[in-house]
Amino acid sequence: MSKETDFLVIGSGIAGLMYALKVAKFGKVCLVTKSKIDDTNTNYAQGGIATVTYKPDSKKKHIEDTLKAGDGLCNKDVVEMVVSEGREMVEKLIEYGTKFDTKPDGDFDLAKEGGHSENRILHYKDKTGFEIQRALVEKIKSCPNIEILENHFAIDLLTQHQMGYAVIREKTKIECYGAYVLNNKTNEIDTILSKITYIATGGIGNIYHTTTNPEIATGDGIAMVYRAKGIIENMEFVQFHPTALYNLKERPSFLITEAIRGFGAKLLTFDGKCFMQKYDVRKELASRDIVARAIDNEMKISGSEYVYLDCTNISKEDLEGHFPNIYKKCLETGIDITKDYIPVVPAAHYLCGGIKVNKKGRTSIKNLYAGGEVAATGLHGANRLASNSLLEAVVYANISAKISAKKIGKIKINNEIPNWNDEGTNDLEEMILITQEFKELQQIMSNYVGIVRSNLRLKRAMSRLEILNRETEKQYNKSKVSFKICRLRNAINVAYLIIEMAAKRKESRGLHYNIDYPEKGKLI
Numbered sequence: 001m002s003k004e005t006d007f008l009v010i011g012s013g014i015a016g017l018m019y020a021l022k023v024a025k026f027g028k029v030c031l032v033t034k035s036k037i038d039d040t041n042t043n044y045a046q047g048g049i050a051t052v053t054y055k056p057d058s059k060k061k062h063i064e065d066t067l068k069a070g071d072g073l074c075n076k077d078v079v080e081m082v083v084s085e086g087r088e089m090v091e092k093l094i095e096y097g098t099k100f101d102t103k104p105d106g107d108f109d110l111a112k113e114g115g116h117s118e119n120r121i122l123h124y125k126d127k128t129g130f131e132i133q134r135a136l137v138e139k140i141k142s143c144p145n146i147e148i149l150e151n152h153f154a155i156d157l158l159t160q161h162q163m164g165y166a167v168i169r170e171k172t173k174i175e176c177y178g179a180y181v182l183n184n185k186t187n188e189i190d191t192i193l194s195k196i197t198y199i200a201t202g203g204i205g206n207i208y209h210t211t212t213n214p215e216i217a218t219g220d221g222i223a224m225v226y227r228a229k230g231i232i233e234n235m236e237f238v239q240f241h242p243t244a245l246y247n248l249k250e251r252p253s254f255l256i257t258e259a260i261r262g263f264g265a266k267l268l269t270f271d272g273k274c275f276m277q278k279y280d281v282r283k284e285l286a287s288r289d290i291v292a293r294a295i296d297n298e299m300k301i302s303g304s305e306y307v308y309l310d311c312t313n314i315s316k317e318d319l320e321g322h323f324p325n326i327y328k329k330c331l332e333t334g335i336d337i338t339k340d341y342i343p344v345v346p347a348a349h350y351l352c353g354g355i356k357v358n359k360k361g362r363t364s365i366k367n368l369y370a371g372g373e374v375a376a377t378g379l380h381g382a383n384r385l386a387s388n389s390l391l392e393a394v395v396y397a398n399i400s401a402k403i404s405a406k407k408i409g410k411i412k413i414n415n416e417i418p419n420w421n422d423e424g425t426n427d428l429e430e431m432i433l434i435t436q437e438f439k440e441l442q443q444i445m446s447n448y449v450g451i452v453r454s455n456l457r458l459k460r461a462m463s464r465l466e467i468l469n470r471e472t473e474k475q476y477n478k479s480k481v482s483f484k485i486c487r488l489r490n491a492i493n494v495a496y497l498i499i500e501m502a503a504k505r506k507e508s509r510g511l512h513y514n515i516d517y518p519e520k521g522k523l524i
Contacts, residue, residue: 001190004413005030005147007404008178008194010154010221013040014129015372015393016200017136018089021096022401023196024145027408030192031146032181034153034483035216038133041202041373042390044214045129046257046325048100048121049093049394050387051086053108057118059083066388069115069287070381071510073234078359078378082388082395089394090122097135099124101322111322112262113386114242115287119262121387126257126323132390151184153483154220157197157228158417159365174229176368177414184483189420195411196367196404199225199355200397203373204238204498205252207491208348209439209446212244212255218487219494221374225355226493231364233376234353235494236502237511239384240451241349242291243267245342246306247333253347254329256309258386261285263318265311267295268341270304289383289511292346296451299345308341346451350389352380352511353501361400367411369404371396382510420481428479437468438488444468445495449502455516458503465495 006027009020020029033039052059062083067074094100100122101109110119124131140146158177178194201221205213226232243261244253261267261284267276279294280286286294295307311319316338319327330337355363355370357377363370372393379392428434448461469492476489507517 001188002193002419003030003190004193006195006408008032008192008197009200010179010197011040011200011202011372011374012037013042013200013202013372013393014132014136014390015397016198017133017140018394018397019198019200019371019401020146021136021139021143022398023404024143026405027145027195029146030149030194031140032149032152032154032179032192034151034184034220036150037137037140037148039214039216040133041213041217042129043133044212044255045390046126046255047113047259047387048111048123048128049090049132049390050116050120050385051090051122051391052083052120053087053110053122057120061117062120065115065117066379066385067381069383069385071289071383073381073510075378081359082379082392085395085398086391089391089398092398093132093135093394096139098132101125111259112285113258114261114282114285114291115385121259123259126259126325129390149181153182153184153486154201154224155180155182155189155481155486157224157365157368158191158193158414159228161228162417173366174364175366176228177417179224180420182481182483182486187480187482189481191417191419193413193415193417195408195413196369198400198404199368199370199374200372201374204351204494205348207441207445207495208450209442210244210253210345211348212241212253213348214252218491219351220487220490221370222354222497223490223493225363225365225368225370226497228365230368231356232354232497233356234501235351235497236505237352237380237382238348238498239288239350239352239511240292240346242288242295242346243309243344244347245329245333246345253345255349256326256342256344257323258288260309260311260314260323260326263314263322265309265314267291268308268310269298270302270307272308287383288386292451293513295344295346306343306345309344310341311337312339312341350384352376352382352384357396359399360403361396362403369400371400382512422480425478425480428475428482428485431482431484434475434484434488437472438491441465441468441488441491441495445498449495449499451513453502453512453514455503455514458499462496462499462503465492465499468492469496
């Protein structure tokens, strides 16, 4: 089946929802999400959204904190733009119905997280992402110009490749005309033709065994753009959140927000000793790359499977009032955080690289924009400053929407794109093979391409990945398309990009630490 729309939005997190709301005034919007509309990385974000609201904080301080965390690879112009425009977009979220915690006097109850020099994190308890997602989804559902397609999986972007061009000449600009989309319930594949396509498919955490991300986070948008010959960059910078609840029975891992360290929680070794003073003068409030590597190092020194987070110095009133979900979750696992230490481990959490976009959110492919975690804007550099991601998502969604609105009247639908053709293919014989190969991929990435890397580990990861890739492409080409094989194919593409770019970076910087290229005089 073929359908037409003005704007095709792939992904229903904060970036996709904000963009859809903004462009709906200028044309028809089709919002595609591979699960439920609220099953997103945004929904899992605990900490909050960083922006300057009161003195003694300032935009200058926020900019400096971001640049420092990014370890020399941030685009300063982008940092200044996002920080400067952030407050306006936070106010837009509030206008759309988002609630942030306030103090009795009505001022925002601002939190402090690692890498921030001031309290500037707006939050709603310890489930800020859930609250933002709720407000935006309610707004979306009340908008008649937006069609929502849940349980629909984007397979590939539509470009000149689908029109029979085996090779696009070097000087020919690749253009996007929409996407092939799989209906997960009927297994039918729709050809959705659009004037402008916006990718907001989120992160890649689920290609690792231990992650805070939901199952949907497999880097699908990055893989689609990569196959369409778009530019991808900085994939080596995978952020591991320092403190996920150690619980072998649960996946994804439950996140313990670093805002709790902003309240005074301390990290302890397996035998109960503070250790962050050995790694950074900011101790528990150092940037995430430093804290995660410090924890990883302490675990290796002791041979333990986790370290502890000690919240017992925080009052029960503050713990229950500011972190009710963490308090409740830990109680369910037998841990009373007012008395007991929390066992924590680092877990794959956020990708700082992705689809390269300019300051307008444009990708290297014409009429294709990207925003949110899937996009490499230049804001995060080699390491994301805590709670900057939600800010980046709304600022870039707003910018891309403004540009799209100006362009939409000049773009025509391309009706030359053929519908999906699966003649000569058969149903996949053994789905268990796909499931096992996905698990194998997660183990490869966790064992060889984690917090600490080496040339040997990266080489081994690539050699094993190449075998998986050959087997998967062979199955993909002869089988009818299914959600699971498409997801595996995307995950392999993303893993390849991470390993390749990690191998090319002959230094340790930010989130990428290679023991063969350590910084002089530094353990981490």
